[in-house]
Amino acid sequence: MNRWIPLMRRTVQTLSFFFLLYLVIRTAFPMEIKIPVDLYLRLDPFIAVISSLTHKGIIERMFPAFGVLLFVMVFGNFFCGWFCPMGATIDFFDRLLFRERKRTKPFEDASLRRLRYGIFFFSIIAGLLAFQVMYLLDPISLVTRTLVIAFYPPAIYLYNHLLPSVQTILPSNSFFMSSVPLPIFKVNLLIFLVFVAILALGVIRKRFWCRYLCPLGTLFSISSRLRIFKRSVTEDCTSCQRCVRDCPVGAIPETSPRDYRHQDCIACFKCLECPPQAVSFHFSLPRWKTANGVNLSRRYVLGSLAFGCLSALMIKTNPLQSESGLKNNRLIRPPGALPEEEFVAVCTGCGECLKVCPNNALQSTFLEAGLAGLYTPRLVPRIGYCEEFCNFCGRVCPTEAIRATSLEEKRLIQMGVAHINKTRCIAWDTDKICLVCNEQCSYHAIIGDEKKRPLVKEEKCTGCGICENKCPVDGESAIIVFSSGVQRKLKPEHSDNNG
Amino acid sequence: MDTSKKWNVTRREFIKGAAALTATPLVLHQLPFYGTLAHASSEADLVIAKHGSPSQLLQAAMTPLGGMGRFVKKGQRVVIKANIAWARTPEQACTNNPELLTALVKMCYEAGAKKVAVWDHTCDNYQFCFSRSGLKEAGQKAGADVLSGHGRNVYKKVEIPNGKKLKTAEVLRDVLEADVFINFPIPKHHFATELTLGMKNFIGIVWDMELLHKIDLHQCIADINTLRKPDLVVVDAIRILTTNGPKGPGKTEDIGEVIASTDIVAADAYAAAFFKHPKTGKPFKPEEIRFVKLAFEMGLGQIDLSKVRVKRVSAT
Structure with missing residues (x-):
């Protein structure tokens, strides 16, 4: 049984990634797919929590995410290790390209482990003050955005170049097919580099991103502390350190491999490959106490919060955000978008609307909408125009930053x-x-x-x-x-x- | 000497032989041969069919012209340039009548076409144009490929030797290379050029359509029409758009006619009269549409309908 778990996990991860890819590909005309194409984003509790806070109201579309959160609270974090498409990508590249460097001394990571909580607190407070940069770090939003902005145009480019040779092979069609209009996005290189950088961090430590940066993982860590499905180790443990080395999130301390930080565990079950078969998982009563936790001093937490507040203030007093004459009047938001201030607070920059727009009219901003509006969609008519009988962008927005409108309503906006x-x-x-x-x-x-x-x-x-x-x-x-x-x-x- | 002797045929023998040769297939293959004989003779160059369903109208309009068999031979590739330019519904008369397209494609296949393609370079997004106009479904139902020129790879840069202002253009390769080319326009009001007719429909084979406006739209329409004379023009005047053209929605008028012709200028000259001149309130004269006049002057066809063999038929 235990031998099958790694294979199973890898299969689920692969399927999950390709399912996301499938959904992203299907985020296009004619939008007749039955599954919501923004499913993964809707299942993301971090986006749900933050957008509800910044929106100061309930976002119906994000309800499924709270189900995921509840599941994680009770049973533990099964998301990161099994279903997260970002985690799957990182796992893949950690094995293939960015292998962890061998080191003689153990990696001291207490301060790094603290970092993700710092980022998390920073995000929450900055989010409350309507500074949306924390969305940039959400793994689901990040992976969809990267797929859409960085990988979708090159895929079309290759398709168009292969089309003539493919058509000579197919004799059935005697007429030439049109190539697909090439989608273009100004920020593609930047998005791509950020993505590669995140993957490359695996050289320092495998799943570096998940351990030390990911805010969604942090939310899961905080909420799964009272989980009931847990690991236990029998007396047979020889302290061989195998599980310590194998654990992809470093939840097992070297000094006492029989303990573990259960809130960080992503239920990958790698530690079941234990030479003396001392490890097992079973249900037990919730326990708040944890081994070798993070030292979150009051100073650290307050520091993060203060930094978040100040950053939000900086953004708020940026001329592009204020009512000054520098306002960008070429910044056209998609039809049905919330008022600018709310819009930048709720939009996660996931890129779903950029993908679905049939005319490539929606473009990702860089600094045109200020820092708070980084990677938010804008209409750039010279590249593409808003199609009259299309309301797709409102239909795919997971956080309702672009409201879903009927065609009649949309045509009057x-x-x-x-x-x-x-x-x-x-x-x-x-x-x-x-x-x-x-x-x-x-x-x-x-x-x-x-x-x-x-x-x-x-x-x-x-x-x-x-x-x-x-x-x-x-x-x-x-x-x-x-x-x-x-x-x-x-x-x-x-x-x-x-x- | 022997061989020359062999081929020494008297006049009488020759006539006998020729008569026998002509008669043999008539005896052996009576029906189809009579059919082609009937097709080959055309009674008119411009046929106007009225009263009937779209397919009846087309049938009625084509018969006096010599039938589809005159234009489409067995195994040929046919390109139909339809008007699918806008994401409008068929009732709004901004795009072709879907039933008529189905009938036209079917007729091409019945005449023996190997493959029929319906092309347009749409103005709105092609996906929305194709689905809202119902023309993709209509074309595919009859077995045609309904193709959109949204990718530059389907165009070919060509010289326009007879063009006055437009010297080169990128045009749909299939329009140039297909065995048979059918122009399938719908007459509409057009604010910039007064009317959009058969020749204006040609603009939809060009890659950079908007550029033509910059040069001289009327002359460009005439110039682009020198590239390839359509083998057949089928004007879809079942319902036409009389205001807010070419995109509409605007007022429509049910004319209920299908016009088939081999002369695009004559077809346009006839269709122009469906519309009233905004200033005089009288039907447009062909000379009042500048591109029709220019095309006539360039020798692309006959503008004077009295010099064209016109035939009016009733479909029912």
Whole structure:
């Protein structure tokens, strides 16, 4: 039985990763998949806790996460070792590429182990003050974001380049298929480097990220202290140190291998491979006391909290975040997004909306929305416009930072208003007939005057950006969408469509 | 000397032999041969069919033209340039009638086509255009490949030797290379060019469509039409869009006609009259649409309908 557990665990981990990958791939038109594509994010208690705190309300979509938390509280942390796609990736690369360095002296990690609690407290307090950087460290959000921003475009690139040779093999189709429009994201390299850096930390210690940084793991550690499914060691233990070496999270202290920090245990059952067969797992009464815990001094906790408060204040007083004239009026949020301040507090930057957007219109911000808005979605019309009959971004947002809207409702949301630069516009600047913007506008918001020059009717413009996208002027468009920072609801138009 | 002797045929013998040769297949394969004989003779260059369901209209419009067999031969690849440009529903008349597309594709297959592809370079996102217009389903139902030109790899950069302002363009490779090319437009109001007709439908084979607006839209429409003369033009005038074109939604009008022609300029000249000039309130004259006039001047077809063999038929 025991021999099968590692194999089983590896299988579950692989399946879990590929299931996430499958869900990310299916986060696309036509969105008819029955399983919620943001399932993993919805099962993430760290996101659930923080977003409920920052949102100051209950987020219905995140309910499943509390179920996971409850399970972990009672039975212990089965998530990190078995189901976490980030953990699976780290385990894979720890074996394949970033092997732990051999060392003669034991690795002293008490201070590092404390670090994750520091990060956790920092996150909570900063989160309460609406500073969303802690989402960047959430493993599920991180892994989806990396898949979408860093790996999805290269995958499409390769597909497009392989397409001609694949099509010559397939004789059935005598017509050439179009390549897929290449998705592009400005922050891809940065996201990729962060991901590689996290994997490379495995050189110092295997599962470095999980042991010392991951805030979700910390939440599990804190909450699973009263677990009832626990390890016990019989008198046969010879202190051979095998379990100490094997434990991927370092929960077994060298000095006393018969004890362990049960709250850190991720139930991988590696310690069952014990030469004298002294280790077993069974149900027992909850116990608060733990061996060789973390020394969380009052000074350390208060320090973390103070640092979190101050960081949040720095962010809050950043000009981009304040009401100053530096506000970025080209920062167009997706349709149905919460008001800016709440939006940056609730958006986890997971990248689901970037993936689902059929026109690659949603882009990840870097610093355009201030530090608090790092990796949040924005509409960049010159890259892609907001499709009229699409409400996918609201349907995939796990934290409801983009509200789920009906198509009718979405088509009346004004994200911004288009403005014509008459010195660059072909029709205004020369006497040519252009009117691409009028032709493309879905909402009859652009009309032509008697000389066939375009004019914007602000009360009808939704700011979808199709005009800016299709404008044939080189470089920056002659018609540009500006946002006022608040999304308005337009008056429904009595359609003059008699069909 | 012997050989020359052998081939010495008198006039009488020759006529006898020729008559026998012609008659043999008639006797052996009577029905199909008569069929092709009937197809080969065309009574008109522009046929207008009225009254009937989409498939009946198409059938009625095609017969006087010589039937589909005149254009599509056995084993040929057919490309239909439909109008699937917008994510609109069929009732809104911004895209082709799905039933008519199904009938057209079926007719191509019945004439012996090996494969039929329906192409368009959509303006809205192709996935939404294809599903909302119902045209992907309609095309696939009849066995066609419904393809979108959203990837640059399906285009080919070509010179336009007869183009006046547009000298090169990237156009759909399949349109150039297919054995048979059918232009399948829907007439609509168009704010920039007054109307969008068969020739304007050609813009949807170009990769950088918006660029044409920058050069000179009307001349570019005429120029791009010099690239390949469509073997057949089927104008879908069952329901047309009369305001807010080309994207709509706007007012629609049920004309209930299908026009089949071999002359794209003549087809456009006829279809222009469906619409009223915004200033005069009278039906458009073909010369009032600049690209039609330019195309006529460039010799792409006949603008004067009195010089074209026009035939009106009733489908039922």
